[in-house]
Amino acid sequence: MNEHSNIEKLGGCSEIPVLKERGQREVFCGLTGIIWLHRKIQDAFFLVVGSRTCAHLLQSAAGVMIFAEPRFGTAILEEKDLAGMADAHEELDREVANLLERRPDIKQLFLVGSCPSEVIKLDLSNAAERLSKIYFPKVKVLNFSGSGIETTFTQGEDACLASLVPTLKETDEENLILVGSLPDIVEDQLVELIKELGIKEIAVLPGRDRGTMPSISKKSKFILVQPFLTDTTEALEKRGASRISAPFPFGEEGTTLWLRSIKESYGISDDKFEIVTSAPRKRAKLALEKLRTSLQSKTVFFFPDSQLEIPLARFLSRECGMKLIEVGSPYINRSIVDKDLELIEDMPVISEGQDVDLQLDRCRESSPDITVCGLGLANPLEAEGLTTKWAIELVFTPIHGYEQAQDLAELFVRPLKRKEALFI
């Protein structure tokens, strides 16, 4: 089954072997993150400098076209742009001028690099600097790359947030920064819980608009809410902030351990912690108990998608009683997911990268009860008789925190229930 030569030990002291594969990847590129980032940051516009493929990806990836005019677009490179670089910059300036004139509500403009713009070495950081000179302070112009040659799926958000970090206001105040975009309702819930623990200064990266971006100091602490934020972590540390490492807040246990890491970092008393968390913990446990019967002992196979796989596998195995067969992730940053990895018992195959045909062979051979995979694979696997869960739903649905623990488990229960319920 495995190609043993590909199995490497993850760095450090861990004994967990990782199957590393290189081949065809059935994973989105980083541009896809724009689909949620443009709703999350309400005064931002994401201007991809790319090809028709990029534009087509953005409108196809979400599976829906958004009814309102989206706050993203693609400046499509044409033959004449490829001929001479001076032209491309002039053309970009013109498109930006048109855009900002038509959308005066835009306060932050992200120039987003793509595969073609990277390959022709179109310098977008230079362009962002030049355009900033023209439009600042009314509009802040930043740049990051969402190209498929450098980023997978959620790494696009990482690159975006990392580009924001150098622009955060410097203070000398203490604060706690939650890092990673969450649905507004979940963000509010987590912030509320942390406030109740007694921490006053809480900020979120990304803020919902330019005015609510966090400030930062050497005394800032930060905690990730998403596991895919490697570059952002590095950028925050470079500015002197220190990271609170924790398992990710999925499920009752995950959320509790995540909050407890904050508690310990701030020296908050056990009593206080108990008072704040006991009610929502109880609720989450109760809700999960009901769903556990449907998931207990069922096997699950993760194809790589969003880097959420390891924390989710921890949730499914420890809190729902599922058996892990393979947990694939496009990229594994040990220092970020270690706390989740350590909690997983009966270590499954952990795979990084992808050779989709080989992975499909392994999946078919192990015939899991649920396969978590992308939209390109889901219907073909269903047609082969496997039960699947669209991975992208895990990125587009509120799943973090106590109150969503049940919703998260339900996402996995539903396909199983459906299979049982159908009689055709």
Place this chain on the structure above:
Amino acid sequence: MKLSIWTYEGPPHVGAMRVATAMEKLHFVLHAPQGDTYADLLFTMIERGNKRPPVTYTTFQARDLGADTADLFKKACKEAVERFMPEALLVGASCTAELIQDDPGGLADALNLEIPVIPLELPSYQRKENFGTDETFYQIVKALACPQEKTEKFSVNILGPTALGFRHRDDVRELKTILDDLNIDLNIVAPLGAAPSSIKSLTKAHANVMLYPESSELACRWLKENFGMSYTEHTPIGINSTKDFIEELNQIRGVRDSFSDNSRLNFDWWSKSVDSNYFTGKRVFIFGDATHVATASRIAKEEMAFSIVGIGCYNREYARKIRSLAKDLSVEALISDDYLEVEKRIADLQPELILGSQMERHIGKRLGIPCAVISAPFHVQDHPARFSPQVGWEGANVIFDTWVHPLVMGLEEHLLGMFREDFEFNDTAGPSHLSNSKSKLSEEKETIVDNEIIWAPEATKELKKIPFFVRGKAKRNTEKFAFENGHSAITKDLLYEAKAHYAR
């Protein structure tokens, strides 16, 4: 560089995928970076495809650039051939791979594979998806078709249906029935369902049905030039176009008259029946791919007695055809793939019905104008489970139903007009059989205080009584009239003076 929010067509390699996915025993190795696999989900989700598209993506990364992307490509080719055992291999590059100039054709050639390798040149920075389908199918035909003995009885091929085509699957089924009625044998359907080995047999047929010029015109022309195969140019969508198509087929095979059983056609009587009276002169705007727009225009004019206020297409390759059709209809043609431009045109024309693609349906939603989908690109909900062709007699029936569905029905329309101020039954409520369609027009489009011209309250009230689908136009005309005649305020009287002034 051109800013695009939504696009009508994907890049040309997606067109190539539509051909490859439609076919059997063919594999496509696409030199492409990670992320381009998104295109798989178009097929597995929109068409609910139960197989992965037969495409291998080389998935090169930044660190491969300049080093071994060519090796990566060769490895992908070899592995794909071993694993999928296709009868022929398509090779090509996506937009990024085009820039690194690895020459997929040459690399694949060097592998000395035992199957035919068909290299594709898909200029991503100049052309688009429809070009990709036409070019890919042409290259396949050119590479594989060879002289064959003709079938004894007159037979045709159906050329053009692809994956992700608007109702292609059902069109083929309806067309087969019609050919059967006409006692014409069907040789091959391609690309849909054809294997490379069946492409070899295309030349057994006497003629070709060019079902969709967008995806088969190059191939049809090449087969005519090289094998003397005539092809039909009428697309049989709509009653009259179907009749013309049959006539054209008869001419090609030298038969004077042949019988096609159209007893299942209901459209003609449905359109003559009194309930259809309210269609007369309904103002429609038609936009989509050129073939569907051209056929829809004829249906709208001749078979529904609509009044066409504008037409257009997004595929420039057929701009001339649409321009000349527009001239015949005395309307302006809009040749554009800019969604915002199309939206602006529709907002200006204020039609009562839009016939368009998924994009126009969104525009219609924003503007509160009903829309029926007649063309790709389409949404998963326009790929129905039931048999719903556009082609032939049954296609005509489907089209009648589809176009009528979003409209407010006859007497209901009168009632809405008579009691415009009824709080729950008024013209912003939308058709009663469509619960969730609510006109957005009244809220969005009526900024009553303009920069210079002020609307008096009584005039505003009167404006609201004008049917919603002409209200925008009435407002603009009145303001223009007021401006030109030096009025700074619009009264109720002025509103009616303007109406009289612009009377047709």
